[in-house]
């Protein structure tokens with residue numbers, strides 16, 4: 182599995198980390214998370230420098246240091262360690278990672294990764310409601326494919342989006358940039374009684390615009406409705422940022438950050454409407470997650486597939502994911518590279534280039550824009 186310490190990944194709700202330690206997985210690499218004596222979240226590679234016991238099986242001492250459960254070596258948040266039985270021993274250093282609290286989640290990255298690589302999911306004018314997450318038993322590319330296209334809408338979803346009979350009315354515009362994929366889609370909104378409380382009316386048009394970026398792999402959807410004749414916008418719109426965290430090469434966690442915007446008078450208090458919308462969006466995510474598990478064995482290449490115009494963003498995402506996300510040259514020198522790298526199989530079915538382990542090169546500037 183590749184090592185993905187060059188990007189910030191949301192690994193755990195901040196409120197779920199008490200003292201710890203607990204284990205988090207990113208790219209097949211395990212980290213031990215805990216809170217130090219000041220309550221600051223900390224992360225170390227989950228491998229004691231003594232004999233490689235998992236530090237997540239240890240305990241947090243009263244002074245806030247993380248102690249290995251096997252022979253008691255203990256570490257601060259920078260990884261500086263000490264052996265209690267051989268206190269004069271030097272070089273007892275565990276590998277530290279960054280753990281940043283943002284939007285209610287703990288985001289993990291290798292030491293030295295600049296904070297401006299945190300993805301820009303929030304935006305002015307949008308009210309953050311809450312986040313939700315689910316785990317899929319599918320590789321990263323399968324999950325990202327699902328969130329790149331909308332052709333599955335009539336069959337996978339039950340409220341949001343268009344019906345099969347309206348397929349000819351779906352307009353889609355895909356822009357392939359060197360650092361992102363942009364999609365604008367306009368379609369009829371299917372009849373959905375649940376949406377009427379948000380001011381969506383029968384026959385409305387649905388506009389869904391999403392941008393996918395790759396540090397980490399995430400996309401942000403902006404969803405709104407309007408009158409098809411007058412173009413008048415409905416007062417309620419939604420913004421959802423989906424982050425895709427490959428915990429292993431067969432398991433991907435989806436973390437969604439949910440925002441709303443309401444203009445003018447609303448039939449219910451905005452806080453209540455926001456919560457209701459959050460619940461409906463969670464149901465839609467659940468439909469997606471259920472389906473990606475069914476297609477988990479989908480190959481990484483496209484040979485033998487008959488792609489449609491809806492799949493254009495899928496293809497561009499795959500290309501950028503390889504260039505921008507799996508690129509080992511993005512990994513800062515001081516970060517957590519410990520395993521040989523096995524790159525994805527190319528479109529031609531052969532492993533691309535070598536399986537070289539990390540070479541310490543300076544980080545490139547972020548290409549996530």
Ligand code: FES
Pocket residue numbers: 229230231232233234249250251252253254
């Ligand atoms: S393996 Fe951790 S102290 Fe020995």
Ligand SMILES: [Fe+2]
Pocket residue numbers: 327333334337338469
């Ligand atoms: Fe979907």
